[in-house]
Amino acid sequence: MKLSYYPGCTLKNKAQNLELAALASLRALGVEVEEMPRWNCCGAVYSLAQDDLIHQVAPVRNMIRAMERGSDAVVTICSQCYNTLARANRLMANDEEKRGTLNLFMDEEPDYHGQVQALHLLQLLRDHVGWERVRAAVKVPLTGLKAAPFYGCSLVRPCEVSILEQVEARALPVVDAAPPVDPSLGPGSRILEDFLAALGADVVEFPASTECCGAYQVIANPSAANDRAGKVLSAAVHAGVDTLVLSCPLCEYNLGTRQDQGNDKLAALPRVSTIYFTQLLAIALGLADVCQTELNNDATRRLLRARGHVASPAL
Amino acid sequence: MTHIPSPLSPAALATVARLNEISGENVHKCMQCGTCSAVCPMVPSMRLTTRAAMQLLQFGEAEEVSRAEMAKLCASCHTCTVRCPRGIDVARVFEAVRLLTLRDNDDMITLREIPAETLESAPPIAFIAAFRKLTA
Numbered sequence: 001m002k003l004s005y006y007p008g009c010t011l012k013n014k015a016q017n018l019e020l021a022a023l024a025s026l027r028a029l030g031v032e033v034e035e036m037p038r039w040n041c042c043g044a045v046y047s048l049a050q051d052d053l054i055h056q057v058a059p060v061r062n063m064i065r066a067m068e069r070g071s072d073a074v075v076t077i078c079s080q081c082y083n084t085l086a087r088a089n090r091l092m093a094n095d096e097e098k099r100g101t102l103n104l105f106m107d108e109e110p111d112y113h114g115q116v117q118a119l120h121l122l123q124l125l126r127d128h129v130g131w132e133r134v135r136a137a138v139k140v141p142l143t144g145l146k147a148a149p150f151y152g153c154s155l156v157r158p159c160e161v162s163i164l165e166q167v168e169a170r171a172l173p174v175v176d177a178a179p180p181v182d183p184s185l186g187p188g189s190r191i192l193e194d195f196l197a198a199l200g201a202d203v204v205e206f207p208a209s210t211e212c213c214g215a216y217q218v219i220a221n222p223s224a225a226n227d228r229a230g231k232v233l234s235a236a237v238h239a240g241v242d243t244l245v246l247s248c249p250l251c252e253y254n255l256g257t258r259q260d261q262g263n264d265k266l267a268a269l270p271r272v273s274t275i276y277f278t279q280l281l282a283i284a285l286g287l288a289d290v291c292q293t294e295l296n297n298d299a300t301r302r303l304l305r306a307r308g309h310v311a312s313p314a315l
Numbered sequence: 316m317t318h319i320p321s322p323l324s325p326a327a328l329a330t331v332a333r334l335n336e337i338s339g340e341n342v343h344k345c346m347q348c349g350t351c352s353a354v355c356p357m358v359p360s361m362r363l364t365t366r367a368a369m370q371l372l373q374f375g376e377a378e379e380v381s382r383a384e385m386a387k388l389c390a391s392c393h394t395c396t397v398r399c400p401r402g403i404d405v406a407r408v409f410e411a412v413r414l415l416t417l418r419d420n421d422d423m424i425t426l427r428e429i430p431a432e433t434l435e436s437a438p439p440i441a442f443i444a445a446f447r448k449l450t451a
Contacts, residue, residue, distance in 0.1 A: 008440070009439040009440065009443070010438040010439050010440045013438065013439055014436075014437075014438040014439065015438060041443065043443075043447065044440045044443040044444040044447060045391065045443075045444045045447050045448055047410075048338070048391065048404075048406055048407045048410035049337050049338070049407075049410055049411065049414055050336070050337060050338065050339040050407075051336070051337055052414075055447070078440070080440050080444065153390075153391075153392035153393060153394070157392065157393035157394065157396065157397050158393050158396055158397060158404075158406075159397055210394075211356055211392075211394075212356040212357070212390055212392040212394070214390070215390040215391075215392065215441075215444065216390065216440075216441050216442075216444035216445040216448065217357075217388065217390050217445075218433065218437060218441055219424065219429060219433065219437065219441050219442060219445035220387065220423065220424045220445050220449050221360065221387070221388055222430075222433070223360070224357060224360035224388055227359060227360060228356055228357075231356075249438040249440060250438060250440055250441055250444070252438075253436070253437055253438050253441060257436060261432060261436065
């Protein structure tokens, strides 16, 4: 399986700790991914308007770049990139009319019909590496670390691009049918939980794990975003977690970085560690020195120091 | 069959049609159960509940919904979309409300009001997403 790696803007910027830990870990696991050339912005948010196709051009172009290289899949790490690429890709695969319009509009590009897969790194680890191989490669098990998965919105909604479920929930009959309980949900339905268990961590059930972190409202309506972060973090404190485990730089900013910025909605709460899943993977694989914990919040550095994963001076 | 004229004004009917066209949804499928209000993470910051906004939209009152900052505060987390028992993609409906404002060239962000600390520290996707969603 040939993989193209799509980093997106933020992994080259504020979230280098998300990217470098991932790439070093993949090398250690023997998975070859190559950054695709000429990638462009994914759009960050998927356009929800039926009459707005121009905003699909950017994500689709990325998929075309991967197709030109003969890739079977585009692998992303950032949740927002994953959501935007996966949804645009589904549009190209399933909507004949819009696919035709977009292909015609991009007449300098080869025609594309959604044949390259858009994958999140967690899906790659689950479906192509396998938790057993991850478990076998662990050198520093995260024993006793109470880790709570935080999915946020983009990894799990809408259903058709969820990394958890592979059922078409929206295609099921609504109203008069009982909520679907699909046994095939089993292996995929707890992807971050299974990931953390493979690293030897104690997985903590956490009621806010698929809630909104406040997202980009931190720019437009910071007070509303702070309220969201406060609710998520207080749920984490109540659940007694050592750290939240994230995949999205926007979640990390709202829940992690902003704790250290005198955010009064969070002032009354104990400080909570927030760490990217790729950093935990790197630590467990014995690669703690690529983790760039100077980009995490204070609580995370304190936690990792206390557990002896990183040396003291990095504060 | 007797034709019962709509109680809505032609302008309100046109707004409903426009919302449905942009969103690809039918706001009249909403049966006012309130599930969307119960699950919406932003409702505490909004001046209406999601359910109340859906009812106003059924009557073409998009401007009142905009004034209540519903579309401005909706972060498209899609919780309402996946929970709606009527299968309405509510996030698309609020995108349509947002676009009715933005397509009149009215921005929903004042750039000068973004604090310097946020400009310095926020990740690029925060800005791209906010400007994509909230500027004309």
